[in-house]
Amino acid sequence: MLTALFGGTFDPIHYGHLLPAVAIAHEVKRMQISLLPNHIPPHKPQPEATTSQRLAMLQLAVEEIPMLSIDAREISSVRLTHPSYTIDTLQAWRHENGNHVGLAFIMGQDSLLSLPTWHNWQSLLDYAHLLVCRRPGYAEKTDNPELQAWIANHQTLNSQDLHLAPHGYIYFAHTPLEDISATEIRQRIAQQTNCDDLLPPKVWQYIQAEKLYGVKD
Numbered sequence: 342m343l344t345a346l347f348g349g350t351f352d353p354i355h356y357g358h359l360l361p362a363v364a365i366a367h368e369v370k371r372m373q374i375s376l377l378p379n380h381i382p383p384h385k386p387q388p389e390a391t392t393s394q395r396l397a398m399l400q401l402a403v404e405e406i407p408m409l410s411i412d413a414r415e416i417s418s419v420r421l422t423h424p425s426y427t428i429d430t431l432q433a434w435r436h437e438n439g440n441h442v443g444l445a446f447i448m449g450q451d452s453l454l455s456l457p458t459w460h461n462w463q464s465l466l467d468y469a470h471l472l473v474c475r476r477p478g479y480a481e482k483t484d485n486p487e488l489q490a491w492i493a494n495h496q497t498l499n500s501q502d503l504h505l506a507p508h509g510y511i512y513f514a515h516t517p518l519e520d521i522s523a524t525e526i527r528q529r530i531a532q533q534t535n536c537d538d539l540l541p542p543k544v545w546q547y548i549q550a551e552k553l554y555g556v557k558d
């Protein structure tokens with residue numbers, strides 16, 4: 342069984358996260374996905390929802406999707422004093438689980454394009470495979486030569502290769518195109534526009550109950 346971590350701010354979680362996650366689990370098979378909410382360091386723009394509200398929304402979202410769970414390590418109380426880079430999280434996971442079990446890290450195409458700004462990005466494959474979900478509005482190819490070469494060196498077109506090695510492959514999944522972003526959801530809610538088709542009903546109800554993102558009575 343391959344474990345996949347899907348990192349994000351999830352402010353809030355929406356169908357642009359959930360539908361590709363479910364699709365990629367079906368595509369790769371024998372894969373359990375954990376949503377990995379990020380801790381945002383104090384010097385970065387903060388999420389509008391609190392950490393516990395983001396976590397509560399994730400819990401409501403995964404309740405009815407058995408192939409999804411939550412890995413809260415980056416927002417656990419110990420971690421809050423030491424914001425972690427993805428590479429640190431993958432290293433910690435390997436430390437706990439050893440070097441022989443399969444691990445993948447899932448990201449959208451927008452995150453792939455910004456990967457060269459991530460700390461120690463080229464070492465990610467020393468710990469995990471990289472699974473990339475399609476995302477409308479973002480270039481399908483990078484114009485960064487270093488990223489291009491790295492992808493070319495590690496890409497596989499066969500999802501089943503991901504089960505043959507514990508880490509090291511890049512795979513572009515054939516996930517559905519969902520033109521949804523948390524930024525757009527927050528903006529629409531602030532303008533009192535309905536978003537109930539963009540996220541699970543229980544998450545939408547929670548946003549209403551907690552009056553998140555500018556919900557008014």
Ligand code: ATP
Pocket residue numbers: 348349350351352356357358361447448449450451452474475476477519520521522523524525
């Ligand atoms: P924001 O609009 O606040 O930046 P977001 O909607 O992009 O948020 P994040 O929580 O930042 O969501 O994203 C977490 C991960 O999910 C990232 O790897 C991102 O690329 C991916 N992702 C987010 N939305 C989509 C989408 N609609 N399709 C595919 N991948 C997505």
